[in-house]
Amino acid sequence: MSNRSARTSLPMESLWEVMAKGSAAEERPRARVAPHIYAGLAVLVGLLARIALEPVMESGSAFLFFVPALLIGAFSGGLVAGLTATALGCAAGGLLLFRYGFPMTSAMDAPLFAALGVAIALGGERLRQAQREAAATNLHLLERDTYLQSLLNTVPDAMVVIEEHGLIQSFSPVAESLFGWRANEVIGRNVSMLMPSPDREGHDAYLARYHRTGERRIIGTGRVVVAQRKDGSTFPMELAVGEMSSSGHKYYTGFIRDISVQREAESQVQSLQAEVVHISRLSAMGEMAATLAHELNQPLSAITNYLSGGRRVLDKELPGSRALEAINKASEQALRAGQIIRRLREFVARGESERRVENLPALLDEASELALVGAQERGVRVETRQDPAVNDVLADKVQIQQVVLNLIRNALEAMEASDKRELLVSTALEPDEMVKVSVIDTGPGVSPEIVDQLFQPFVSTKGAQGMGVGLSICRTIIESHGGRIWMEPGPEGGAAFHFTLRQVSSEEAD
Numbered sequence: 001m002s003n004r005s006a007r008t009s010l011p012m013e014s015l016w017e018v019m020a021k022g023s024a025a026e027e028r029p030r031a032r033v034a035p036h037i038y039a040g041l042a043v044l045v046g047l048l049a050r051i052a053l054e055p056v057m058e059s060g061s062a063f064l065f066f067v068p069a070l071l072i073g074a075f076s077g078g079l080v081a082g083l084t085a086t087a088l089g090c091a092a093g094g095l096l097l098f099r100y101g102f103p104m105t106s107a108m109d110a111p112l113f114a115a116l117g118v119a120i121a122l123g124g125e126r127l128r129q130a131q132r133e134a135a136a137t138n139l140h141l142l143e144r145d146t147y148l149q150s151l152l153n154t155v156p157d158a159m160v161v162i163e164e165h166g167l168i169q170s171f172s173p174v175a176e177s178l179f180g181w182r183a184n185e186v187i188g189r190n191v192s193m194l195m196p197s198p199d200r201e202g203h204d205a206y207l208a209r210y211h212r213t214g215e216r217r218i219i220g221t222g223r224v225v226v227a228q229r230k231d232g233s234t235f236p237m238e239l240a241v242g243e244m245s246s247s248g249h250k251y252y253t254g255f256i257r258d259i260s261v262q263r264e265a266e267s268q269v270q271s272l273q274a275e276v277v278h279i280s281r282l283s284a285m286g287e288m289a290a291t292l293a294h295e296l297n298q299p300l301s302a303i304t305n306y307l308s309g310g311r312r313v314l315d316k317e318l319p320g321s322r323a324l325e326a327i328n329k330a331s332e333q334a335l336r337a338g339q340i341i342r343r344l345r346e347f348v349a350r351g352e353s354e355r356r357v358e359n360l361p362a363l364l365d366e367a368s369e370l371a372l373v374g375a376q377e378r379g380v381r382v383e384t385r386q387d388p389a390v391n392d393v394l395a396d397k398v399q400i401q402q403v404v405l406n407l408i409r410n411a412l413e414a415m416e417a418s419d420k421r422e423l424l425v426s427t428a429l430e431p432d433e434m435v436k437v438s439v440i441d442t443g444p445g446v447s448p449e450i451v452d453q454l455f456q457p458f459v460s461t462k463g464a465q466g467m468g469v470g471l472s473i474c475r476t477i478i479e480s481h482g483g484r485i486w487m488e489p490g491p492e493g494g495a496a497f498h499f500t501l502r503q504v505s506s507e508e509a510d
C-alpha cells in the first residue's frame with residue numbers, strides 16, 4: 001500500500017474504531033452491567049481470600065480485602081458501579097464481622113470503608129467523565145482530520161508541505177501524479193529535488209535568506225516557476241506558498257498547478273495567429289498585384305495604341321527614319337510589359353491554393369475558435385447555428401478560414417463601442433447545391449460612404465489601423481472558389497456578411 005493511501009485511510013479506520021468503541025461503551029446494556037459483575041466477583045474473591053487467610057490472620061481487616069473491588073467497580077463503571085461495589089463490600093464485611101463476633105477494632109472500619117467507597121466511586125466517575133470527554137475530543141479531531149484530508153485529496157492542485165529547512169513533510173496524491181514521485185520516496189527529503197537548476201542549488205539559500213530578512217519573494221503571492229519530474233523532464237507550474245507556525249516551528253505549504261497544457265495552447269494559438277498574419281500579408285500582396293495589373297493594363301493598351309498610331313504617321317511622312325525604328329522598339333517593350341502583367345494576373349487568379357474536400361462545420365469551428373480569442377473578455381455573446389444538412393465543401397481550408405477570421409474580427413471590432421454585443425455565425429443550405437455562411441453582428445453597420453466599394457482594396461474607415469484589404473482578399477478567395485460574397489444590413493442594425501461555397505455530395509466526396 002502506498003504511503004498516500006496509508007495516510008488517507010488511517011483516519012477513516014480510526015474514526016470508525018473510535019465511534020464503534022464510543023457507542024459500545026455508551027449504548028450496549030451489556031457494557032453497563034459488566035462493571036457490576038466485576039465488582040461482585042472482586043468482592044467474592046476478597047471474601048474467599050479473607051476466609052482462606054483466617055488460619056494466619058487475626059479477626060481484624062474485615063473490609064481491607066474489598067478495597068480492590070471498590071477500585072474495579074469505580075474505574076470500570078463509574079459512580080453507580082462504584083456504589084454497588086461499596087454496598088457489596090459493606091455486606092460482605094458485615095458477614096465477616098458477624099463471623100468474627102463483631103470485634104470492636106474491625107467494626108470501626110465499616111463507616112470508614114463506606115466513606116472510602118463513596119469517595120472512590122466519585123473519583124471513578126470523574127475519571128470516566130474525563131475519558132468520555134477525551135474520546136469526544138479525539139473523535140472530533142479525527143473527524144476534522146478526515147474532512148481536511150478528503151478536502152486536500154479533492155483539490156485539483158498538488159500540495160507539498162515543507163518545514164523550515166526545506167524537508168518535505170507531506171506530499172499530496174495530485175503531487176504524486178504530477179511529479180511522478182511516491183510520497184514515501186520524497187517525505188523527509190529536501191524539496192529542492194523537485195526543481196531544476198539553478199533553483200535546485202539555490203533553494204536552501206532562498207529559505208535561509210527569508211528566515212534572516214523576512215523579505216517575501218514568493219510567500220503569500222504566487223508565481224510561475226519551472227518544476228522537475230522524477231524522470232528529469234521539466235514543466236512550468238503556478239506556485240502559491242502559504243506559511244504557518246506550529247509549536248515554534250515554521251511550515252510552508254506549496255499549492256502547485258501544472259500550466260504546461262495552458263502554455264502549449266497559448267503557443268499554438270500564437271503560432272496559428274502568426275501563420276494567419278503571414279498568409280494575410282501574402283494574400284494582400286497577391287491582391288495588390290492583381291489591382292496593379294488591372295490598373296496598368298489600361299495605360300499600357302493606350303501606349304500601344306498611341307505607338308501604332310505614331311508609327312503609321314511616321315511611315316507615311318518619314319519612311320525609313322530612325323525614329324520609326326525607336327517607335328517599333330518601344331511598341332515591342334509595351335507589348336512585353338503587357339505580357340508580363342497578363343502572366344501575373346493569371347498567376348494570382350490561379351493562386352497556389354490546394355483544394356480538398358473539407359468538412360465545413362469543423363472548418364468553421366476551428367476558424368471561429370481562433371478568431372474569438374478574447375471575445376468573451378470583450379463581453380461579446382457568441383452563437384453558432386449550424387444547419388445539420390451542411391456538410392462537405394471543396395475548398396482550400398486555410399483560405400476559407402482566413403475569410404471567416406477576417407469577417408469575425410471585423411465584426412468584433414465594429415461592436416467595440418456598442419452596448420449590445422452579439423455575434424452569430426450560421427450556415428444554411430442554398431439552392432443549386434450551394435451553402436451559405438453568415439457572420440452577423442449587432443454593431444453600427446457599414447458606413448454608407450464605403451458601402452458601394454466595400455470589397456475594393458484600400459477601402460477602410462479605420463485610419464492608420466486598417467489597410468482596407470481584408471474584405472477584398474475575402475472576395476478574391478470566395479470568387480476563386482466559385483462562390484459569392486456580399487453584405488446586407490443586419491436584422492438588428494449591424495452588418496450581415498454572407499458568402500457561398502459549393503457543397504460536395506457524399507458520392508462526389510467518395
Ligand code: ADP
Nearest residue numbers: 410411414445446460461466467468470471495
Ligand atoms: P480594414 O478592416 O483593414 O479596414 P476591411 O476590408 O476588412 O479592412 O474592411 C473595410 C471596411 O469595412 C472597414 O474599415 C469598416 O469600415 C467596414 N466594415 C467591415 N466589416 C464591418 C462590420 N462588420 N461592421 C461595420 N463595418 C464594417
